[in-house]
Amino acid sequence: MDNHTIKMVFKEYIHPLDTKVIQKMIDMEGVDKYVKKLDTIAYIRLFIYAQLKKSENLAVISQSVSRKKTVQRLVGIDSISKSQLSRKNRQIPHEIPEAILRHLIQKVQYTLGPVKAGKALLQLHLIDSSTISMCLSGYEWADFRETKAGIKMHTSIRLCNDTLSLDKMILTPARPADETQLDELIVYQLDVLHVFDRGYFNFAKFDAYSEKGIKFATRIKANTVVHVVEELLVDPSSPITRHAMVTIGNKTSITIDRDNR
Structure with missing residues (x-):
């Protein structure tokens, strides 16, 4: 995405977040009690931007803030060091993102109504992985890097009403790519929507899932070649800004695009 598109998408991500409500949660946890600069709201905004930019590490994120006025305006800070970002990562309790x-689930329920929202959320499965680094001398079997060992925890989380429940979890050495476990995490039911990130990007798997009617949503990689076959009508009252029939590789599929990428 170019900078203009990233700015548009960033605002779409931020829009549903009610900062007053979130700030009350933060105050209850006392996370920002002695914070002068990088409060939790700025932290959330910064890492949403970093995810959109696919920033590789904390140093890159720090440089983006220092060098780009646009980032400073979007996030609300003019500079931050990688050590400050690292400390903030350790300080944020898991209760805050939960x-x-x-x-956000409550906002969906308010918008759609409890019955319709409950049905939609029951069918949503979130797939992701987490890597845990370990001492190489103690865990030589956990293949990761030359200087450290590690394991990867692949999970499928079911989102239902306002609670999360673990559907599947697979433990592997850290080195294998996320996509190697995708088949095991997919729920082969036609009414389920799977959501996962670029780590699971695999054209062959996408083709196979599409042929079986398995629904999934992911973000395409920057170098993906997409050919628009037909522009489709969009309901003006819908939040969708673009609906098109496209081809990716040799297969045809429907894509819904909120930000005109």
Whole structure:
């Protein structure tokens, strides 16, 4: 995405977040009690931007803030060091993102109504992985890097009403790519929507899932070649800004695009 598109998408991500509600959650946890600069709201905004930019590490994120006025305006800070970012990562309790997720679920329920929202959320499965680094001398079997060992925890989380429940979890050495476990995490039911990130990007798997009617949503990689076959009508009252029939590789599929990428 170019900078203009990233700015548009960033605002779409931020828009549903009610900062007053989130700030109450933060105050209850006392996370920002002695913070002068990088408060939790700025932290959330910064890492949403970093995810959109696919920033590789904390140093890159720090440089983006220092060098780009646009980032400073979007996030609300003019500079931050990688050590400050690292400390903030350790300080944020898991209850904060969980509370934000519940807040967003409540907004969905308010918008769609409890019955329709409950049915939609029951069919949503979130797939992701987490890597845990370990001492190489003690865990030589956990293949990761030359200087360290590690394991990867692949999970499928079911989102239902305002709660999360673990559907599947697979433990592997850290080195294999995320996509190697995707088949095991997919729920082969036609009414389920799977959501996962670029780590699971695999054209062959996408083709196979599409042929079986398995629904999934992911973000395409920057170098993906997409050919628009037909522009489709969009309901003006819908939040969708673009709906098109496209081809990716040799297969045809429907893509819904909120930001005109």
